[in-house]
C-alpha cells in the first residue's frame with residue numbers, strides 16, 4: 001500500500017526547495033526524491049561551484065593586468081587547491097539539505113522517480129502516491145547523436161576534475177563553453193571551442209560579444225565558429241575530435257572533450273505516459289500556471305518546465321508561481337520581463353530585457369545608446385580594456401527596454417537595469433538617482 005502524500009517533489013534544486021518550503025509552511029505532507037546528492041545543479045554542479053573557481057581565475061587575471069602598474073611577481077592557479085576551496089562549500093550541502101528536510105517532517109527518498117499512474121510514482125521499486133506532483137527535475141545535456149559522444153564529460157565531471165589536463169576541447173559555444181574556457185585557459189590549459197553557430201554566446205548582444213572576443217583571443221583560446229562536431233574518437237594519447245567547417249573537415253586532438261552544446265528538460269526517466277502528462281517537442285505541455293494541460297495534479301517549475309530561460313532566478317520565480325496557484329489557490333502566472341543574465345567570463349557579459357530584434361518584432365519605437373568605453377574610468381581603474389554597453393530606450397516613454405553590458409562589474413550593474421526594466425523606470429529616474437562613486441553603477445547616468 002503506497003503512502004499518501006499531499007505533494008511529491010521530484011528534484012532537490014532551487015525550484016524544488018522553494019515549493020517544498022511553502023508547502024511545508026501550509027502543513028502539507030511532503031515526499032521529496034532525487035537520484036543525485038540533495039542540492040540541485042546551481043549549488044552542486046553549476047552557478048555556485050563554477051563562480052568559486054572563476055573567482056580564482058579572476059584574481060589571477062587582475063594580478064596579471066596590474067603587472068607594471070604597481071604589482072610585481074607571477075601568480076598561478078593551483079587547480080587542486082582551487083577544487084578544495086570549492087568543495088569546502090559544496091561538500092556539506094547534501095547532508096545539510098537532507099537534515100533540514102527531515103527536521104521539518106519531510107520524507108526523503110533517494111533514487112529515480114518514475115510515474116506508475118496519474119498520481120502515483122515509484123522510486124527504485126518503492127511505491128508513492130500523492131494528490132499533487134511537482135516535476136522539478138531540471139535539465140540534462142542534450143544528446144548530440146554523433147559517434148563517440150559517450151566520451152564527452154559534462155559540467156559535473158569538469159567541476160570535479162582532480163587535475164586539469166593540458167588540451168581541452170569544448171563542444172558548443174554558449175554559456176558553459178565561455179565560462180569553462182576562461183577558467184581552464186587561466187589555469188594553464190590549451191583550450192579549443194567548437195561552436196556550430198556563427199558567433200559565441202547567442203543570447204547576448206552580437207556587438208558586445210564581438211568586443212568580448214578580445215578576452216578569448218588574449219588568453220589564446222582557439223574559438224572556431226561555424227564548426228560542427230561530427231565524431232569523437234578515442235586515441236592512444238587522448239581523443240580526436242572530427243569537425244566540419246565551411247565544407248572542409250579537420251580533426252582537433254584533446255585530452256578531454258566537454259559537452260557545452262545545450263541542455264534540455266530532464267524528462268526521459270519519468271515515464272510521463274503512465275501519468276497522462278503530455279509533452280510537445282521534448283517539453284511539458286503546461287498552462288499559464290505551470291500546471292500540466294493533461295493532468296491537473298501535476299505541476300512543473302524551473303529547467304524542467306523551461307517556460308522561461310533556464311536560469312536559477314527563473315527556477316525560483318516559477319516555484320513561487322506554482323506555490324501561489326497550487327498551495328494558496330491564487331491565479332498566479334509567470335512574468336519573465338527583464339530577467340537578468342550573466343556569463344561569468346573575465347570580464348563578464350550581461351543582459352536584461354529586450355534585444356534589438358525583439359524590440360523590433362514587438363513594433364516598439366526605440367533609440368539605442370551604445371559605446372565601447374575602454375577609456376572610461378571604470379575600465380582604466382581595472383586595467384581592463386573590454387568595457388561597453390548598449391541600452392534600448394523607448395522613444396515615447398523614455399523607459400529602459402533592454403540593457404546589454406560587458407566589462408568590469410557588469411555582473412552587478414545589470415541588476416539595476418533589471419529593476420528599471422521590470423518597474424518601468426525612465427532614463428530620468430536613473431539619471432536623478434545618486435549612485436555611490438566610483439562604482440560600476442555610477443556610469444549608468446552617462447550611458448544614455
Ligand SMILES: Cc1cc2nc3c(=O)[nH]c(=O)nc-3n(C[C@H](O)[C@H](O)[C@H](O)COP(=O)(O)OP(=O)(O)OC[C@H]3O[C@@H](n4cnc5c(N)ncnc54)[C@H](O)[C@@H]3O)c2cc1C
Nearest residue numbers: 011013014015040041042046113137138302303310311312
Ligand atoms: C555549469 C552550469 C552553470 C550554471 N550557472 C548559472 C549561473 O551562473 N546563473 C544562473 O542563473 N544559472 C546558472 N545555471 C543554470 C541553473 O543552474 C539552473 O537553471 C537551475 O539550477 C535549475 O534549477 P532547477 O531547480 O530547475 O533544477 P536542478 O537544480 O537541476 O534540480 C533538478 C534535480 O532533479 C533531479 N532529478 C532529475 N530527474 C530525476 C528523477 N527522474 N528522479 C529523481 N530526481 C531527478 C536531479 O538529480 C537534480 O538534482 C548553470 C547551469 C550549469 C549547468
Ligand SMILES: NC(=O)c1ccc[n+]([C@@H]2O[C@H](COP(=O)([O-])OP(=O)(O)OC[C@H]3O[C@@H](n4cnc5c(N)ncnc54)[C@H](O)[C@@H]3O)[C@@H](O)[C@H]2O)c1
Nearest residue numbers: 172173174175176195196197229260261262263310342343
Ligand atoms: N551563467 C549562467 O547563467 C549559465 C552558465 C552555464 C550554463 N547556464 C545554463 O545552462 C544552459 C546550457 O548551457 P550550454 O552552454 O550547454 O548551452 P547553450 O545553449 O548556452 O549553448 C550551446 C551552444 O552549442 C552549440 N552547439 C550545439 N550542438 C553543437 C554541435 N554538435 N557542434 C558544435 N556546436 C554545437 C549551439 O549552437 C549553442 O550555441 C544554458 O542555456 C544556460 O541557461 C547558465
